Amino acid sequence: MTETVAFVAHCMLNQNSKTDGGALCPGVYSPLVEVLREQGARIEQMPCPELGFLGLNRFWAVKEQLDTTVYRRHCRRIAVVVAGMIDAHLDAGSDVVIIGLEGSPTMGVRITCSNEGWGGRPDAGDTYELVPGRGIFLEEIEAELTSRGRATPRAMGISHQFPDHDPAVERAEIEALIAGDADAR
């Protein structure tokens, strides 16, 4: 039986890495882990590019703010590490999936966040839009894998921070992802 390896966003196992206000549980987002355990998937936690680049006291940000050459280089440096790990599992015959975080400027899979005007004083009170698209780190992982001649693994994003989050739907999406029935590319 082919082993499935799930590369998960760092914050899924470490809610302490979230931007202030974003941690929804003390440490581990257990609903994801429960499904991965039930499905017999191996877990690989990816680094958090935002934590490494901006630290724990960072402000919330939209994709346009982080989309600089230097931040992309930072993400690419980490993407090289993750792609090296993915390579090892694919070479061993494993199936690989990626589980990011929807709405994130860095880890979004199908949804990222956008506001072209954000900047300046952090208390501007402006809102942002959730828009279709990848986060920057996901884009860099995709680019790194492409440069290695690898296809982008099947991927989905956790959406536990959205008001309309439905745990049952999310569980079904994870199960489908592992089973190979879902492809969010």
Added chain:
Amino acid sequence: MHGDERSFRVALVADALVNPAPGAPDGIAICGDAGWAVMQLPAGSYPADVRASALEQVAEHADEFLRRGYALVLLTTPADGESEPLARALSVVDRELPPVHAVTSAESASAFLASQPQPAAATTG
């Protein structure tokens, strides 16, 4: 900090505890039940350069948590293939190994986590 549900407690956890063999202690469950977050250490089976690069990321993250007053510990297996390479990675950011516990059972690991002092960030955050 405005506050959220975070615990300010992070455990560096050996891969063999994150992806345990049948019947072995489950490091994620142990940490999750105790309110600790998990930072996974890369498996020793990765190519040496990949493992070293992954440990570099772990060390940089660990440094940031320590700078901000979060609690940090290391959960290893009794065979402990993690401490030495992690110590090398941490030395690059001028850090030493955090308190270490070799996990032989969920109970012993839970007791170790519960025995850790209150992190500074939990009182000042």
